[in-house]
Amino acid sequence: MTNAAAGSSAKAPGRAPAFGFIFASALMNAISFGIMIPILPNLIKQFAGGDTSLASEWNALFATVWGVMQFFCSPILGLLSDRIGRRPVLLISLFGLGVDFLFMAFAPTLAWLFVGRVLNGMTAASFSSANAYLADITPPEQRAKAFGWMGSAFSFGFLIGPTIGGLLGEHNLRLPFLAAAALTLINWLYGLFVLPESLPPERRAKAFDWSRANPVGSLKLLQSQPGLLGLAGVGFLFQLSYMVLPSIFVLYTTYRYGWTPRTLGLTFAATGVAGIIVQSLLVGPVVARIGERNAVLLGAGAAVLGFIWYGSAPFGWLYLLGVPVFALGSFLQPGLQGLMTRRLAPNQQGQLQGANQSLTGIAAILGPPLFGLVFAWSVRQDASLHAPGLAIYLSAALMGLAFLLGLAVAHQARPAAAQV
Structure with a gap:
């Protein structure tokens, strides 16, 4: 058994670990996915002959299958990175993702576009690596800050990605996919020449065990250390509750406040900027002062208040005043990652992130139908119920459960030694 602690930072021979590449990778991937947000539904509708109902059904299927691929593939890629190193898994996944965007750009039929979305879900599982x-x-002691920066990269990418996609899509619905492919492949090429390996051979898993490279095996890993499964539960509730925003935000704000696309775009921008400020500027110093446990509780508590605010606001301007409160929810994930990564050894970090990404896949499967159906029911009953924000209140309740669970399990742990 190797005695290297999980807390030590490994260095590849001759080259310093490339945090800059990982940050750039997260940023460019988020931009690539953000580019597709305003485009993919319209391309599906074009393939469906302009039939909105049929396009909606296909769009739901696309979203579901993407989550399913994340659920099954993330544990595989996570464990593979523990066995052969992070660098090859990241580079292969980035190359595959770039080729997949090209595949969707030139897909001749809806069925081929669907195949492309399946491949997209598989290769996007590289986030765990x-x-x-x-x-x-x-x-x-610095991981919460680092994961905060990663979160800001995703926020920034999803802030500008849809804008780029919308502008390019005005000319051709296929053009945004080509732009996403170009960004991803440039990132791959940069990594091919610059990215060092972060996990030296002596710190890697000794074998690739298929019994652990699946969602059930990931669950066993989460049960291997005290409190780890509970922390994963906090993360799952967080991911599930936040699915309410992509699921119903546009429909909810249009129905309740009569917002135009311009107002929606400005709100997306304001929310993204607030998140970036918290993740990049506040997470590091605040977590250093209050600790990872309190960061988790602060984030969960702020999310509860933010969701209640969003669901209760009778006017659009009042909704916008809740953006800074809701942005404080960004403290949860960096604090949670800091607590979880301390509990496992270097050669188990890939498995851990694969398990987390798999739970995100489940949230992506369950969230859209859950919140979509609740919102649809609340709108149909609005004359008597007067609660169009019911689905958002449900998210607040889920985050309340996450807060209570965090109180019970979010405790500090000593770094673990590497496992054979």
């Missing part, structure tokens, strides 16, 4: 890389190169 990126997070494991970050855990490798960052001391435990």
Whole structure:
């Protein structure tokens, strides 16, 4: 058994660990996915002959299958990165993702576009390897700050990605996919020449065990350390509750406040900027002062208040005043990652991130129908119920459960030694 602690940061021979690449990778991937947000539904509708109902059904299927692919593939890629290293898994996944965007750009039929979305879900599971890389190169006491920066990269990417996609889509619905492919493949090429390995051979898993490279095996890993499964539960409730925003935000704000596309775009921008400020500027110093446990509780509590505010606001301007409160929810994930990564050894970090990404896949499967159906029912009953924000209140309740669970399980742990 190797005695290297999980907290030490590994260095590849001759090259410093490339946090800059991982940050750039997260940013460019988020931009690539953001580019597709305003485009994919319209391309599906074009393939469906302009039939909105049929396009909606296909769009739901696309979203579901993407989550299913995340659910099954993330544990595989996570464990594979523990066995052969982070670098090859990241580079293969990035190359595959770039080729997949090209596949969708030139898909001749809806069925081929669907195949492309399946491949997209498989290759997007590389996010688990990126997070494991970050855990490798960052001391435990600095991980919350590092994961905060990663969160800001995603926020910034999803802030500008839809804008780029919308502008390019005005000319051709296929053009945004080509732009996403170009960004991803440039990132792959940069990594091919610059990215060092973060997990040296002596710190890797000794074998690739298929019994652990699946969602059930991931669950066993989460049960291996005290409190780890509970922390994963906090993360799952967080991911599930936040699915309410992509699921019903546009429909809810249009129905309740009569917002135009311009107002929606400005609100997306304001929310993204607030999140970036918290993740990049506040997470590091605040977590250093209050600790990872309190960061988790602060984030969960702020999310509860933010969701209640959003669901209760009778006017659009009042909704916007809740944006800074809701942004404080961004403290949860960095604090949670800091607590979870401390509990496992270097050669288990890939498995851990694969398990987390798999739970995100479940949230992506359950969230849209759950919140969509609740919102639809509340609108149909609005004349008597007067609660169009019911689905958002449900998210607040889920985050309330996450807060209570965090109180019970979010405790500090010593870094673990590597496992054979």
